[in-house]
Every structure is written in structure tokens, then in C-alpha cells.
Amino acid sequence: MIGHMRILQVSLCIAVAMAGCQREERQLRLDPPVAAALDEIALMPNGISGAPPEVFFALGRPYETNAYNLSQGKRLYSWFGCKACHADGQGGAGPAFLDGWWNYGPEIVSIVASIRDGRPHGMPAFRDKMTTEQIWQLAGYVQTIGAYSVKTAAPGRNDDKHVRPAENRGPAALLFDEGPRPLHSDQGPRP
Amino acid sequence: MLALTAVLMLAGCTGWQSAIDVQGAAAISIKQLIFLFVAVCSVVWAMVMAVLIRALWRGREERGRPADLDPQTERRMTRAVIAATAVTVVIVTVFTTASFFTTRALSLASHDDLTIKVRGQQWWWSVEYLSPPERRLQTANEIHIPVGQNVRLQLEGADVIHSFWVPNLAGKQDLIPGRPNTLTIRAERPGVYRGQCAEFCGLQHAHMAFLVIAEEPAAFERWVNSQQQSATDPSDADVIAGQQVFLSRPCAACHAIRGTSATGTTGPDLTHVGGRKYIAAGLLETTRGSLAAWIADPQTLKPGNNMPMVPLSADELRSVSAYLASLK
Numbered sequence: 398m399i400g401h402m403r404i405l406q407v408s409l410c411i412a413v414a415m416a417g418c419q420r421e422e423r424q425l426r427l428d429p430p431v432a433a434a435l436d437e438i439a440l441m442p443n444g445i446s447g448a449p450p451e452v453f454f455a456l457g458r459p460y461e462t463n464a465y466n467l468s469q470g471k472r473l474y475s476w477f478g479c480k481a482c483h484a485d486g487q488g489g490a491g492p493a494f495l496d497g498w499w500n501y502g503p504e505i506v507s508i509v510a511s512i513r514d515g516r517p518h519g520m521p522a523f524r525d526k527m528t529t530e531q532i533w534q535l536a537g538y539v540q541t542i543g544a545y546s547v548k549t550a551a552p553g554r555n556d557d558k559h560v561r562p563a564e565n566r567g568p569a570a571l572l573f574d575e576g577p578r579p580l581h582s583d584q585g586p587r588p
Numbered sequence: 589m590l591a592l593t594a595v596l597m598l599a600g601c602t603g604w605q606s607a608i609d610v611q612g613a614a615a616i617s618i619k620q621l622i623f624l625f626v627a628v629c630s631v632v633w634a635m636v637m638a639v640l641i642r643a644l645w646r647g648r649e650e651r652g653r654p655a656d657l658d659p660q661t662e663r664r665m666t667r668a669v670i671a672a673t674a675v676t677v678v679i680v681t682v683f684t685t686a687s688f689f690t691t692r693a694l695s696l697a698s699h700d701d702l703t704i705k706v707r708g709q710q711w712w713w714s715v716e717y718l719s720p721p722e723r724r725l726q727t728a729n730e731i732h733i734p735v736g737q738n739v740r741l742q743l744e745g746a747d748v749i750h751s752f753w754v755p756n757l758a759g760k761q762d763l764i765p766g767r768p769n770t771l772t773i774r775a776e777r778p779g780v781y782r783g784q785c786a787e788f789c790g791l792q793h794a795h796m797a798f799l800v801i802a803e804e805p806a807a808f809e810r811w812v813n814s815q816q817q818s819a820t821d822p823s824d825a826d827v828i829a830g831q832q833v834f835l836s837r838p839c840a841a842c843h844a845i846r847g848t849s850a851t852g853t854t855g856p857d858l859t860h861v862g863g864r865k866y867i868a869a870g871l872l873e874t875t876r877g878s879l880a881a882w883i884a885d886p887q888t889l890k891p892g893n894n895m896p897m898v899p900l901s902a903d904e905l906r907s908v909s910a911y912l913a914s915l916k
């Protein structure tokens with residue numbers, strides 16, 4: 398009897414340890430119909446804020462909560478030259494993300510729309526340069542730079558020197574100040 | 589029987605990716621060093637085994653107390669131990685000296701005829717010929733070199749550590765982000781030598797191969813001249829349509845095709861992709877069909893690689909692969 402208990406205990410321990418081995422799912426290949434569905438974001442008429450498509454929730458908000466997607470987004474941020482205008486979030490020719498002020502709203506759909514369709518005051522559209530999946534990955538990453546609260550997942554670390562707090566520390570929450578007046582006062586003060 | 593097995597196993601070691609079938613100066617000295625080690629160590633092993641077997645055998649016969657030895661045996665054994673220690677010291681010294689001189693010889697090229705920058709990234713190799721200036725060019729996953737000339741490779745890592753290894757020509761050398769390394773290779777005979785990343789670098793480490801193609805100097809010059817040309821302008825209607833697809837889709841943001849508006853650097857330079865033997869770092873032989881298969885679904889063929897699946901219609905796919913195949 399004792400022997401059986403032992404075996405049971407040991408297998409239980411192994412099972413618990415194995416459960417710890419389960420790693421985060423990596424969605425490497427987005428089926429074209431899913432990608433097409435993700436493209437259907439519903440924006441408010443002024444292009445600010447709106448609702449993500451159903452499929453985004455069905456997938457479990459992967460672009461906000463999945464470390465792999467955030468890491469890919471971080472790579473795309475330098476691969477697609479965002480740094481030229483936005484630096485590492487400090488801004489330049491384009492607005493800063495680090496101050497936590499969003500001219501077009503902090504929701505992921507607004508950021509997707511900014512990247513995909515561009516914005517009138519000098520933000521180019523990346524619709525023809527990136528796939529839908531990449532735009533969402535990038536939006537999730539940009540959101541972490543200007544987030545007030547830390548996400549449960551973080552992208553990979555920098556290889557070079559950090560010029561701002563790392564994403565897993567909620568850089569905007571640390572650096573947030575009142576920020577500049579909104580560029581377009583007709584769109585109301587934000588956040 | 590044993591000899592036959594050994595011969596058969598050694599036969600498996602020849603070929604286009606083998607440290608035993610050596611074709612380059614560096615690989616030859618490494619092979620000699622390895623053979624010296626293997627030979628000496630085999631003899632040592634055989635001797636140790638012989639002594640061990642003898643001891644076991646004798647242990648069965650006489651079971652006296654181990655410390656009960658007459659002075660003569662004691663002296664004999666002391667001498668044996670001293671001799672064995674001395675031989676060990678000599679062997680280790682010879683090995684150390686031999687390794688030292690071999691390693692030094694590897695990095696002692698008197699001059700370089702050609703400098704090539706090889707940048708390893710997840711999971712392919714970007715190749716840029718830097719000097720002499722009249723040989724400047726850009727390609728990927730395939731390195732052509734002239735036979736009998738010293739080629740200096742400037743090795744860089746873009747993301748994580750990779751390792752450059754063409755066993756027929758030279759030993760391994762790591763590509764480390766932020767710290768350029770160099771390696772000089774020299775092929776003594778023309779041939780196609782396969783190389784591979786030799787440092788685990790993530791999901792597709794196993795599919796990160798490349799070719800080194802050693803050619804006679806004249807053939808090499810011809811290759812350089814053709815690679816320096818911009819991509820040929822398409823004439824066929826299908827191919828023209830393919831070029832349009834390529835330039836209007838995300839492809840152009842990641843890939844460069846010289847002579848067109850595509851100037852991306854995230855993915856391999858495709859100016860002469862149709863003329864390379866393999867695509868996707870040794871994954872598939874280059875044919876129109878394999879190009880189409882790759883473009884249609886890179887994430888199924890090489891899961892996790894950095895080229896996304898770009899949704900294309902069947903017609904677009906057909907013409908874009910025709911276009912890329914035409915880029916010889």
C-alpha cells in the first residue's frame with residue numbers, strides 16, 4: 398500500500414513539474430481568413446478609438462498579451478524605420494509615445510489605424526509595406542511603450558544600451574508627465 | 589569485418605560537408621591535428637586496456653593482501669608509475685604545442701585577396717563583398733570564392749550568436765553581435781562546399797545553411813560581373829505582372845532588387861535569386877515551383893522564420909514566382 402502511495406506522490410510531482418514546462422503558444426502562421434477578419438476594425442468617424450473585431454477576442458487578445466508577438470513587434474519597430482521619426486519612444490519628427498499622451502487614443506485599434514492608414518500630419522501609411530499580422534504585432538508593442546500600467550507580458554530585452562526604461566517596467570507610467578498640449582485641440586485633451 | 593565497417597563508415601565522411609574530406613589550407617592543418625590526437629589517444633587507450641585486462645586476470649588467480657609486496661616488486665611498480673607519468677606529461681606537452689601552432693597557423697594569412705562581410709541573422713546569411721572595390725556586390729546564402737586565394741571573412745551577428753562552419757575549408761568561427769570576428773579561408777580545389785550555422789540560434793537553426801562555391805579565377809570574375817549587374821528588366825507579360833506584384837506588396841519593404849524601387853534590407857537581396865542554387869538558407873532548391881511554394885506559405889515550410897505569409901491570389905503568386913525565377 399505504502400508503495401502505491403509513493404508511486405502516486407512521485408507521479409503527481411512529475412505531473413506538476415511538467416505542467417510548468419508548458420510554454421507560451423507562438424502563433425507563427427496566421428490563416429488568411431483570420432488575417433482578413435483582423436483587418437476589419439471598426440473606427441469612430443474621426444478615426445480615433447473604436448472596437449477591435451470579434452476575432453481579436455476569440456484569439457485571446459494575442460497582440461496585447463503574448464510575449465512572442467510583442468517581441469516580433471519590437472523587431473518590426475526597428476526594421477520598418479519607426480525609429481527615424483519616433484526614436485525609441487522619445488519622438489522626433491513624429492510624436493513621442495513615452496509621455497503616455499496619445500493624439501489618437503491609447504486603444505490598440507487606434508494604434509493599428511495610425512500604422513495601417515497613416516495620420517494626416519505626417520504619419521505614413523504602412524498598409525502596403527506590412528502584413529495585417531505585423532501591423533497588429535507592432536501596434537501591441539508601441540502600446541507597451543506608452544502604457545500607464547505594466548502588461549503581463551513583455552518583449553525581449555534590448556541588445557544594446559537602454560535609452561529609456563524597459564517595456565516591462567511600464568515606461569510611460571514612470572515618465573508620465575502632463576505632456577505637451579495635444580497637437581489637435583479639436584480632438585480634445587488626451588488621455 | 590571490423591575493417592570493412594570502418595571503411596564503410598569513413599566513406600560516409602567524404603562529401604560536400606565533411607571535416608575529413610578537406611579542400612582548404614586551414615581544414616588540412618586541423619585534420620592533421622585531429623589525426624595526431626586520435627592516433628596517440630588510440631595507442632594510449634589500447635595500452636591502458638591491456639594493463640587493465642591483465643590486472644583483472646591476475647586478480648582472479650592470487651588473492652594476497654595488496655600491501656604485502658616484496659621490495660623488488662615494489663621498486664618495479666614505482667618505476668612503472670614514474671614512467672607512465674612521464675609519458676603522460678610528454679604527450680600532453682606535445683598536444684598543447686601542436687594545438688598552439690595549428691591555431692596560430694590558421695590566423696597567419698600573409699595577405700588577403702578578397703574581403704567579404706558575412707552577417708548571420710535568424711535564419712539566413714547576408715553576404716557583402718567589400719574589397720577590392722571593383723568586386724563590391726551583395727548577395728545571400730551563397731559565397732563564391734576564387735580557388736587558391738586567401739579570402740578574409742568579416743563575421744558579424746545581427747541578433748544572436750551564430751557560428752560559421754564550412755568543414756571542408758576551415759574550422760568554426762562565431763558571429764557575435766557587437767563584436768566582429770574574422771576568419772580566413774582558402775580553397776585549394778574547385779568545388780561546392782556546404783556550410784552550416786554551428787551555434788544554436790533558435791527555432792530554425794537547423795535550416796541555416798549556405799554554400800561556398802570555389803571556382804577557377806576566370807569563372808569567379810565572370811560570376812562577379814554578372815552579380816554586379818542590376819536585375820534584368822522583364823519583357824514577358826507574366827513576368828512584368830510579377831514585378832508589379834512584388835513592388836506593390838510588402839515584399840519590397842523587406843527585399844532589395846537592384847534596378848527597381850525595392851530596397852528593403854530585412855530579408856535577402858533578391859537581385860539574382862534565380863541564379864542561386866538554394867533558397868531560404870539551404871531549405872529548397874531554387875526552381876519556379878519552390879519559389880512559389882515558399883512565397884505562398886513560408887511559415888509552414890520554415891516555421892518561425894522572419895518572412896511573413898503575404899496573402900496573394902493564385903495569379904499573383906504565379907507571376908511573382910515567374911519574376912523571381914527569371915532573376916538569374
Ligand SMILES: [Cu+2]
Nearest residue numbers: 785787789793
Ligand atoms: Cu544557428
